[in-house]
Amino acid sequence: xxxxxxxRLDASFAALSDATRRGVxxxxxxxxxxxxxxxxxxxxxxxxxxxHVGVLEQAGLVTTQKIGRVRTCRLGLLGLDEEAAWIExxxxxxxxxxxxxxxxxxxLKRKERVDGRKKRQ
Amino acid sequence: xxxxxxxRLDASFAALSDATRRGVxxxxxxxxxxxxxxxxxxxxxxxxxxxHVGVLEQAGLVTTQKIGRVRTCRLGLLGLDEEAAWIExxxxxxxxxxxxxxxxxxxLKRKERVDGRKKRQ
Numbered sequence: 001x002x003x004x005x006x007x008r009l010d011a012s013f014a015a016l017s018d019a020t021r022r023g024v025x026x027x028x029x030x031x032x033x034x035x036x037x038x039x040x041x042x043x044x045x046x047x048x049x050x051x052h053v054g055v056l057e058q059a060g061l062v063t064t065q066k067i068g069r070v071r072t073c074r075l076g077l078l079g080l081d082e083e084a085a086w087i088e089x090x091x092x093x094x095x096x097x098x099x100x101x102x103x104x105x106x107x108l109k110r111k112e113r114v115d116g117r118k119k120r121q
Numbered sequence: 122x123x124x125x126x127x128x129r130l131d132a133s134f135a136a137l138s139d140a141t142r143r144g145v146x147x148x149x150x151x152x153x154x155x156x157x158x159x160x161x162x163x164x165x166x167x168x169x170x171x172x173h174v175g176v177l178e179q180a181g182l183v184t185t186q187k188i189g190r191v192r193t194c195r196l197g198l199l200g201l202d203e204e205a206a207w208i209e210x211x212x213x214x215x216x217x218x219x220x221x222x223x224x225x226x227x228x229l230k231r232k233e234r235v236d237g238r239k240k241r242q
Contacts, residue, residue: 017135029214093150
């Protein structure tokens with residue numbers, strides 16, 4: 001289960017690491033599109049766009065269906081729930097660490113004020 | 122600005138596309154660690170861990186500092202706010218599309234019920 005999940009995160013984060021592929025996902029969020037339409041919109045060759053769509057499909061972020069000569073792309077059903085959950089969990093850890101650092105800095109400031117007062121006395 | 126942001130997302134999503142690098146971020150979320158400590162924890166050679174930390178550092182997710190012979194790694198200040206925002210925006214589009222699909226299905230069901238009733242009359 002964890003193994004599968006890690007492999008899924010590997011594939012989906014890798015798929016998201018390219019501006020064109022993120023653009024394709026945004027585009028398909030608005031409407032389904034054929035590979036040809038996507039290639040035109042992103043000023044790309046058909047071969048180039050097929051590769052990008054292949055990466056998104058492997059990651060489960062997009063599904064495609066060929067009817068006649070046209071391959072239509074739409075968003076996959078998996079969504080980005082796991083990716084969002086991983087980032088959110090990590091941000092909570094991160095925030096907690098910086099909060100702890102803030103407390104250390106506050107403690108140091110307080111100590112300095114006390115020391116300063118003692119010196120003036 | 123947008124260009125910078127896209128390059129940043131490219132680098133950070135690529136950095137997140139590896140289970141060991143995600144593990145390193147989780148570990149540094151708990152406590153700073155030296156490269157040696159990270160290599161031991163993830164059963165990896167020093168050279169291998171240095172490469173992973175280099176990728177995280179390039180993406181701005183980790184900073185390192187060398188004092189004497191020890192290079193200490195800690196979480197970078199940038200966090201994952203932009204990545205979380207991109208995923209969240211995308212999930213909203215995604216949800217809206219599936220909601221629209223649900224409405225279409227509901228309409229079809231309603232139409233079917235009405236047609237069924239007409240046929241029975």
